[in-house]
Amino acid sequence: MTGLGLIAAAGLGVLVALAGIWVSRWRRTQSIGALMAVVVVAAVAATLAGVAAITLQMVLEGSARFVVLGVVAVGALVGLCVAAVVSRRVVGESRRLVDAVRSVPFVAPQGLPSELQIIANTLEEAYARERALEGARRELVAWVSHDLRTPLAGMRAMAEALEDGVVTDLRYVSRIRHEVERLSAMVDDLFELSRIHAGGLRLSRSHIGLADLVADTLAGVEAVAAAKGVRLAGAVPVPGAVPVEADAGALGRALANLVVNAIRHTPADGTVTVSTGVSGGMAYLAVADACGGIPAADLDRVFDVAFRGEAARTPSADGGAGLGLAIAQGIVEAHDGEIGVVNSGPGCRFEIRLPLASG
Numbered sequence: 001m002t003g004l005g006l007i008a009a010a011g012l013g014v015l016v017a018l019a020g021i022w023v024s025r026w027r028r029t030q031s032i033g034a035l036m037a038v039v040v041v042a043a044v045a046a047t048l049a050g051v052a053a054i055t056l057q058m059v060l061e062g063s064a065r066f067v068v069l070g071v072v073a074v075g076a077l078v079g080l081c082v083a084a085v086v087s088r089r090v091v092g093e094s095r096r097l098v099d100a101v102r103s104v105p106f107v108a109p110q111g112l113p114s115e116l117q118i119i120a121n122t123l124e125e126a127y128a129r130e131r132a133l134e135g136a137r138r139e140l141v142a143w144v145s146h147d148l149r150t151p152l153a154g155m156r157a158m159a160e161a162l163e164d165g166v167v168t169d170l171r172y173v174s175r176i177r178h179e180v181e182r183l184s185a186m187v188d189d190l191f192e193l194s195r196i197h198a199g200g201l202r203l204s205r206s207h208i209g210l211a212d213l214v215a216d217t218l219a220g221v222e223a224v225a226a227a228k229g230v231r232l233a234g235a236v237p238v239p240g241a242v243p244v245e246a247d248a249g250a251l252g253r254a255l256a257n258l259v260v261n262a263i264r265h266t267p268a269d270g271t272v273t274v275s276t277g278v279s280g281g282m283a284y285l286a287v288a289d290a291c292g293g294i295p296a297a298d299l300d301r302v303f304d305v306a307f308r309g310e311a312a313r314t315p316s317a318d319g320g321a322g323l324g325l326a327i328a329q330g331i332v333e334a335h336d337g338e339i340g341v342v343n344s345g346p347g348c349r350f351e352i353r354l355p356l357a358s359g
Contacts, residue, residue: 096109106123108120108123151179155176158175189324201330205247207245209243210244213248218274221256221260228264230266230272231272232273233274235274244354250335251335253331255285258325262288262350266290272288272289273287282356284353286350286352287351288345288347293347299343303329303339332352337352339351
């Protein structure tokens with residue numbers, strides 16, 4: 001008889017469990033307190049069903065049967081009371097989190113249950129990143145609109161002077177063409193940066209040697225360095241060595257941006273050195289200049305969009321919108337690489353690190 005009672009209790013328990021799971025799924029959008037009540041009721045119902053099955057099999061008789069049923073009833077009452085208290089606290093903490101989310105700025109409330117605390121901390125980090133991105137967007141719009149407005153105003157003045165016949169100097173035409181080219185390059189940089197941030201950069205990877213890339217880059221910027229009076233030096237291993245899987249055009253642009261930036265900030269008779277090799281199991285491209293170093297407070301900001309390291313936005317003859325380093329960072333990260341800068345010697349050292357090509 002005892003075996004039959006246990007089998008009957010187990011069967012009823014399974015049925016109650018399935019019913020509880022179905023109710024919890026059906027009411028899954030309800031309050032946490034309601035779901036906790038379902039759990040307690042299912043546990044109590046399974047216990048009562050088991051006791052009923054045993055008593056029906058005559059395992060318990062007389063007053064013992066009522067004692068057991070009474071104990072189960074008391075346990076059920078205690079369980080429901082505890083579930084009510086706990087669910088009320090959980091619901092209250094959830095509402096506190098909702099109120100914090102609706103406040104501006106959002107600050108994660110403390111003392112929440114662990115899962116809710118993780119959600120709150122994650123939300124606070126997400127809101128902080130969103131505020132930083134929004135600030136960067138506003139700063140970019142303000143800086144770029146200034147950089148566009150200044151040359152446009154100059155071009156309009158020169159065009160009006162030529163149109164009115166006030167001047168006939170062809171140098172005005174040459175200057176307008178120069179400004180048009182600079183604005184065109186700025187718009188190209190903005191377009192490239194928007195593609196990178198939107199994930200639209202498409203890489204055509206191939207097996208390339210970084211030594212060859214350095215040689216091509218130095219040849220491409222030689223005229224810029226000569227005009228500035230800056231010497232270029234390359235420290236590279238055997239051509240074709242240091243192989244990586246990369247888009248030669250995109251990676252070449254990133255390296256060229258670093259070299260041009262180094263030339264721009266290196267005084268005449270200074271030297272810009274480009275080197276490549278392997279360190280720590282990764283390939284590297286390094287650009288060292290003689291700019292005098294970067295203030296420690298600005299080292300973490302040099303790759304920010306439109307950052308120039310100065311409050312004034314007066315355009316220089318060879319200056320851009322301050323997007324070159326941000327574009328270089330986006331290209332390197334698209335190659336699963338890293339880019340950084342440190343003060344070194346008479347200037348600073350920018351370094352690109354990339355995974356070595358397999359095989």
